[in-house]
Amino acid sequence: MKIKALKGFKDILPGEVELWQILENTARTVFEQYNFHEIRVPVLEETALFQRAIGDTTDIVEKEMYTFVDKKQTLRPEGTASVLRSVIENGLLVQKPVQRLFTIGPMFRHERPQKGRLRQFHQLDIEVLGSKSPLLDTELISLAAMLFSELGIHVSLELNSLGCPKCRPAYREALLAFINERKDKLCSDCQRRSETNPLRVLDCKVPADRELMADAPSIQEWLCEECGDHFNAVQQGLERLGIPFRLNKFMVRGLDYYCRTTFEFITSDLGAQAAVAAGGRYDGLAELLGGPAGTPGIGFAMGMERIILLMQQSEKDFQESVEPLDIYIAGLGDKGQKEASRLAWELRQDGFSVGLDYEGRSLKAQMKLANRENASFVFIIGDEELATGKGVLRNMRDRDAEQMELELKAEAFYFLDDLL
């Protein structure tokens, strides 16, 4: 029986991993430009953390979590809860009342894999705790927009507000009344949703349901004064920065902790997986997890697999080629290989990247390897060279360049620095 990777778990192989590095490096650069600091948190947490943060009745907690058989420990299905736990546990808000954090890493959900969705997937996570300013909402959205623009991928922004515990209940009632008037015409899923989470009826994908719900009351009209002001300020902020967006009264959130601003960056190029990044405010969450009362928070997650798919489709050329090698040393014969091995050690200590192999291949075969590894220079050490103490240096980029002889020591290669 051959051992294979688990369903929904994928290797990221050389050739593709370069794209991930570009994504990560670009993201880190943008995050730093926005004055965010990295935090690294464990992938395994107490189950109760997620039950409390995400909501006991959500699909994620009910059936998608990787929970150990003792039921007490769970592989994180998302990042926000862990980051908040850490911030609270380590008292970071006492040291600095506004925390601007990012984290990058794998998440785990036991669902059926499909395009852009795996059981182990990766997210770029941004979280800010301690500020309720709408300017911050705008800033976070602009950060995401900038990252997408840096990566050369096209997504569109949708915006909504979910209100707060003050105004949402009234809206919920109004929506429920609207739903119940036509409940028997809705799909069976929505009939169920109307019981469990009426807001989710809004983003049903069944065309007939969409028509039925087209005139549903909009939460945007039910916001309390504070939420309304906040929502307006976010929109004005985006307009000030020239970031286009579309209001979408049907966009709701799957996770319980969201309030006020919610946003999604979506694409039509990933099949059923439209959301590339999504997030919003969660002003009550920190307190719920035992943090200081009234600590506001906002954050979002970007799906890295989905971004990678878009990068692969984008017109921008990310050059998935192998990292070029400074020098490839071709050692011929037993003595040549030993000398190559010694010289490689010296050259690497001097900072060169050096390739070689010990399979006793012909010079021709080694030249081919050097070429494939994208080496800039090849240094040949055979019996003749051992006899004279000088090896042959060949320029692989310029076929016509003359070969030169160099002593078999790293000092002889100093001038190469300028040519690489």
Added chain:
RNA sequence: GUGGAUGUAGCUCACGUUGGUUAGAGCACCUGGUUGUGGCCCAGGAGGCCGUGGGUUCAAUUCCCAUCAUUCACCCCA
């Protein structure tokens, strides 16, 4: 959990007429064409229990059943 599609070489895929003896291509790999010089070209080579198990048959990669895997979609979500 539900539904559809697909499983043939490392990868991308053909062919296999209503079953029949040696299952092919491209890319990649190895060797040679240059007793020690890469990319291009040419020649050669290696590499497959035709996903797995069972059934029908003299004979199954081909037909039937089951099973597993992959994938897309539903659900849900990044």
